[in-house]
Amino acid sequence: MDGHEQPILVNNHQSWHEIILNRPEKLNAFTDDMHRALVKALDAAAGEDCRAVLLSASGRGFCAGQDLNMRVSEGGPHDLGATIEEFYNPLIRRLQRLQKPVICAVNGVAAGAGANIALSCDIVLAAKSARFIQAFARIGLIPDSGGTFFLPRLIGDARARALIMTGEAVSAQQAHDWGMIWKVYDDKDLHDEAVKLAKWFAEQPTQGLALAKEALNYSSSHSLDEQLDFERDQQRKAGFSPDYREGVTAFMEKRLPSFTGRKA
Structure with a gap:
């Protein structure tokens, strides 16, 4: 094959995985088989030896969301809720709960679920030619894959509502200026910069980053008092980690730390 x-x-x-969406002739639109293959790749990346994940894509676009040709070929009404329950919701949960940084490199159009899968990652980099489109309203649907959760938190309610209801495309630069994504690069530099960041994360204190990621996710649905208690508990775990001990020792010895990413 x-x-x-x-x-x-x-x-x-050696210490990080690159997972590549690879249906370039279809702008990497999702099929059921593609979902299953992606889950398998993410499950493999969940192992302790992998300390960072880079999600990228082949061809001229990142992801056009669901392959609508698949739906047309099936004929008749289709239960989209069942598809979301079986594939998209578990995918977003996996990306959010993966105990290591997940970087997304958006190399072109990211539309529909493709845009929201990108936004569910921890750090999003984009090529200057990239565009983010909440295309759902154009075919009578609502955003899924966490779109109604991530967008208002990233860019505010007013902008999120307008993008969701109009389906207007957002350029990479506009997405950066609004705080939707982290950085924008020339198209030719995007992949190299994304790899550089993945390699850097693969040498950082993985457990501390995982605990920080959990704390950030927890904050979206809890009060300040609950968050303070959660930070206390997360910091307690971090304080017992080998990487914390190595970080303090390296600081005292005035040298660069050598983190392993191992659990206590």
Whole structure:
């Protein structure tokens, strides 16, 4: 089976994985088989030896969301809620709960669920040619894959409502200026910069980053008092980690730390 027949490609580097959406002829639109392959890749990345994940895509676009040709070929009304329950919701939960940084490199159009999958990652980088489109309203649907959760929190309610209801495209630069994504690069530099960041994260205190990620996710639905208690508990765990001990020792010895990412 050659590369273009595999909907998901995985490059397993020594301490980080690159997971590549690989249906370039369809703008990496999702099929059921593609979902299953992506879940398998993310499950493999959940192992302790992998300390960072880079999600990227083949071809001229990142992801056009669901492959609508698949729905048309099936004929008749289709229970979209069942598809979301089986595939999209578990995918977003996996990305959010993965105990390591997840970087997304958006190399072109990210539309519909494709845009929201990108926004569910921890750090989003984009090429200057990239565009983010909440395309759901154009076909009578609502955003899924966490779109109604992530967008208002990233860019505010007014902008989120307008983008969701109009389906207007947002350029990479506008997405950056609004705080939707982290950084924008020239198209030719995007992948190299994303790899550089993945390699950097693969040398950082993985458990501390995982605990910080959990705390950030927890904050979206809890009060300040609850958050303070959660920070206390997370810090207690971090304080017993080997990487914390190494970080303090390196600081005292005036040298660069050598983090392992291992649990206590």
